[in-house]
Amino acid sequence: MKVLRRTFNIRKIYGLAVVICLWEIIHFIVNSKIVPGPYETAKAFLGLLSGNLVLHILSSLFRVLSAISVSAAAGVPLGLLTGMSRKADSFISPVMYILYPIPKIAFLPVFMILFGLGNSSKIVLVTSIIIFQIMLSARDGVREIPQEFYYSARSLGLSMFQIYMHIVVPAVLPKLFSAMRISMGMCIAALFFSENFSTTFGIGYFIMNCWVMADYLHMFAGILALSLMGMLMFKVIDYAEKKLCPWLHLDS
Amino acid sequence: MIQVRNLGIDFGSEWALKNIDLDIPSNTTCAIIGPSGCGKTTLLCVLAGLLVPTAGQVLIDGQQLRGIRKNTGLILQNNGLLPWKTTWKNVELGLRTRQPDRKIVNEKVYSILKQMEISEFRNKYPAQLSGGQKQRTAIARTLVLEPDILLLDEASSALDAITREQLQNLILEIYKNKPTTLVLVTHSIEEAVFLGQKIVVMKKAQIKHIMSNPFFGDADIRTKPDYYNVCMEVRKRLCGDA
Ligand SMILES: Nc1ncnc2c1ncn2[C@@H]1O[C@H](COP(=O)(O)OP(=O)(O)OP(=O)(O)O)[C@@H](O)[C@H]1O
Ligand SMILES: [Mg+2]
Numbered sequence: 001m002k003v004l005r006r007t008f009n010i011r012k013i014y015g016l017a018v019v020i021c022l023w024e025i026i027h028f029i030v031n032s033k034i035v036p037g038p039y040e041t042a043k044a045f046l047g048l049l050s051g052n053l054v055l056h057i058l059s060s061l062f063r064v065l066s067a068i069s070v071s072a073a074a075g076v077p078l079g080l081l082t083g084m085s086r087k088a089d090s091f092i093s094p095v096m097y098i099l100y101p102i103p104k105i106a107f108l109p110v111f112m113i114l115f116g117l118g119n120s121s122k123i124v125l126v127t128s129i130i131i132f133q134i135m136l137s138a139r140d141g142v143r144e145i146p147q148e149f150y151y152s153a154r155s156l157g158l159s160m161f162q163i164y165m166h167i168v169v170p171a172v173l174p175k176l177f178s179a180m181r182i183s184m185g186m187c188i189a190a191l192f193f194s195e196n197f198s199t200t201f202g203i204g205y206f207i208m209n210c211w212v213m214a215d216y217l218h219m220f221a222g223i224l225a226l227s228l229m230g231m232l233m234f235k236v237i238d239y240a241e242k243k244l245c246p247w248l249h250l251d252s
Numbered sequence: 253m254i255q256v257r258n259l260g261i262d263f264g265s266e267w268a269l270k271n272i273d274l275d276i277p278s279n280t281t282c283a284i285i286g287p288s289g290c291g292k293t294t295l296l297c298v299l300a301g302l303l304v305p306t307a308g309q310v311l312i313d314g315q316q317l318r319g320i321r322k323n324t325g326l327i328l329q330n331n332g333l334l335p336w337k338t339t340w341k342n343v344e345l346g347l348r349t350r351q352p353d354r355k356i357v358n359e360k361v362y363s364i365l366k367q368m369e370i371s372e373f374r375n376k377y378p379a380q381l382s383g384g385q386k387q388r389t390a391i392a393r394t395l396v397l398e399p400d401i402l403l404l405d406e407a408s409s410a411l412d413a414i415t416r417e418q419l420q421n422l423i424l425e426i427y428k429n430k431p432t433t434l435v436l437v438t439h440s441i442e443e444a445v446f447l448g449q450k451i452v453v454m455k456k457a458q459i460k461h462i463m464s465n466p467f468f469g470d471a472d473i474r475t476k477p478d479y480y481n482v483c484m485e486v487r488k489r490l491c492g493d494a
Contacts, residue, residue, distance in 0.1 A: 146330070148328045148329070148330055148332045149332060149334065151297065151300075151302050151326065151328060151332065152326065152328055152332030153332075153345075154302060154320055155300050155301075155302065155320060155324065155325070155326040156345055156346030156349070156393070156394075156397070157320065157322060157346055157349050157350060157397075158345070158346070158349055159349070162349060166334065166337075166345065167334065170334070170336040171336075245336070247335055247336045247337075247377045247379070250377060250379060250380055
C-alpha cells in the first residue's frame with residue numbers, strides 16, 4: 001500500500017494531468033497529423049511494445065548504460081586521484097578544463113571514423129560527455145572532505161584503506177549521483193543524435209525513421225518511449241541514492 | 253607522562269608554535285587556554301602525533317612520539333563525527349579496526365552508549381542530534397578505545413551554558429572514575445579552572461604562563477569563592493601584558 005501511495009501521490013498525478021492537457025490543447029490547435037493526441041499516442045506506444053520498439057529501447061539503454069559504466073570506472077578513480085594528489089591535479093586538471101567545455105557532439109564524425117559505425121562510436125560519444133562531469137565531482141567531493149575527518153580517523157587507528165571506505169567513498173557518492181543527474185539530459189540528447197547515423201537500431205533511429213516515412217503517430221510513440229526511458233533512469237538514480245546515501249534523506 | 257621539549261611548528265608562513273616546554277604528569281589534567289589562533293589546536297595535533305614538529309620533540313612515557321599512538325584519544329573542535337554514520341556506527345568505528353570479535357565490539361559500544369546516556373539515539377545520524385548529544389557521541393567514540401591519554405579540543409564551546417556545565421561535569425566524572433592523562437583546550441576561563449589541575453595560558457604561538465589549580469576535582473567548586481579567585485587570576489594572565 002505504501003509503495004502504491006508513494007508512486008501515485010497527488011503531485012505526480014497533478015503534473016501528469018497538466019502535461020496531458022497541454023498536449024491535448026496543442027493537438028487541438030495544430031489540428032494536423034503532425035501532433036497526434038495523447039490517447040492515440042499511448043495506444044500506438046502500447047501496440048508497438050509487442051513489436052520492434054522494445055528492441056530499439058533496449059539497444060539505446062545498452063548504449064547509455066555502457067557509457068555510464070565506462071565513465072564511472074575510469075572517471076571516479078581519475079577524479080579521486082586528482083582530488084587527493086597535488087601532482088596528479090597539476091597534470092590532469094589543466095587538460096580537463098580545456099576538454100570539458102568543448103561540445104563533444106561535434107566530434108561524432110571523428111568518433112565514427114576512429115571507432116567504427118556501430119555501437120562503439122556512440123558509446124564513446126556519450127562517455128566523452130559524462131566522464132568529465134563525473135571526474136569533476138569526484139575531485140571536488142574529495143577536496144571538500146574536512147581535514148578533521150582525516151585527523152579523527154587516523155587517531156582512531158584507521159588504515160588508508162579504511163579511510164577510503166569510511167570517509168572518501170561516502171563523501172563522494174552523493175556528488176556522483178548529482179553528476180549523473182545533471183549529465184543525464186545531455187547524455188540522452190547526444191544518444192538521440194548519434195542514433196541518427198549509420199544504425200538501424202536505437203530509439204533515436206526509430207523516431208527519425210518514422211519521421212522520414214511521415215508516420216507521425218509512431219514517431220510520437222517513439223518520443224514517448226525516449227521520454228519514459230529518461231524518466232526511468234532518473235528514478236533509478238534517485239532510488240539508488242536513497243538506498244546508498246540514507247543520511248541525505250533524514251526527514252522522511 | 254607527556255613531556256614537550258622546545259617544540260616548534262612552522263606552517264611555512266609563520267610559526268604556529270615556538271619554544272613550547274610543558275610537562276603533564278600521568279593521570280593528571282591540564283587545561284590549555286588562549287586567544288583564537290594562538291596555536292592550541294596545533295599543539296593538540298602534535299600531541300596526538302598527527303603533526304610532525306618542525307623543531308623540538310614530544311616524549312610520552314620517556315619515548316619520543318613518532319606518528320599516531322594507539323592509546324591516545326583525540327576529540328576535535330567540530331567533533332569529527334562522520335555525517336553518514338549513525339551514532340552506533342560512529343562509536344564502533346575505531347573499535348572495529350582493533351577488535352575482530354563482533355560480540356565484544358557490540359558489548360563495549362552498548363555499554364559506553366549507556367554510560368554516555370545516548371543509547372536511545374544509536375540509530376540517529378549526527379544531523380539528528382543536538383550539540384550536546386554529538387559531543388557525547390564523539391567522547392564515546394574515543395573512550396570506547398580506553399585511551400590512557402585523552403585530548404579534547406573545545407569540547408563544549410558550541411553548547412549552551414547549561415549543556416556546557418553538564419558536559420564539564422561529565423568529563424570530570426569520567427576522569428574521577430578512571431584517571432587518565434587529560435589535556436583539554438578551551439576558550440572558557442571557567443572551564444579551564446573547573447577541569448584543569450594545571451592551567452596553561454597561551455598567547456600567539458607561545459606559552460605565557462603555567463599555573464596549578466589547588467581546587468581541581470571539587471565538583472561543587474562553581475559555588476565557592478575560591479573558584480572565582482582562580483578565575484580572576486587566569487583572566488589577569490590571559491588579558492594582561494605581563
Ligand atoms: N594546516 C595549516 N596550515 C597553515 N597554517 C595553519 C594550519 N593550521 C593552523 N594554521 C595557523 O596556525 C595558527 C594556529 O592555529 P590553531 O588552529 O592551532 O589555533 P587555535 O588556538 O586552535 O585557534 P581557535 O581557538 O580559533 O581554534 C593560526 O594562525 C592558523 O592560521
Ligand atoms: Mg582550535
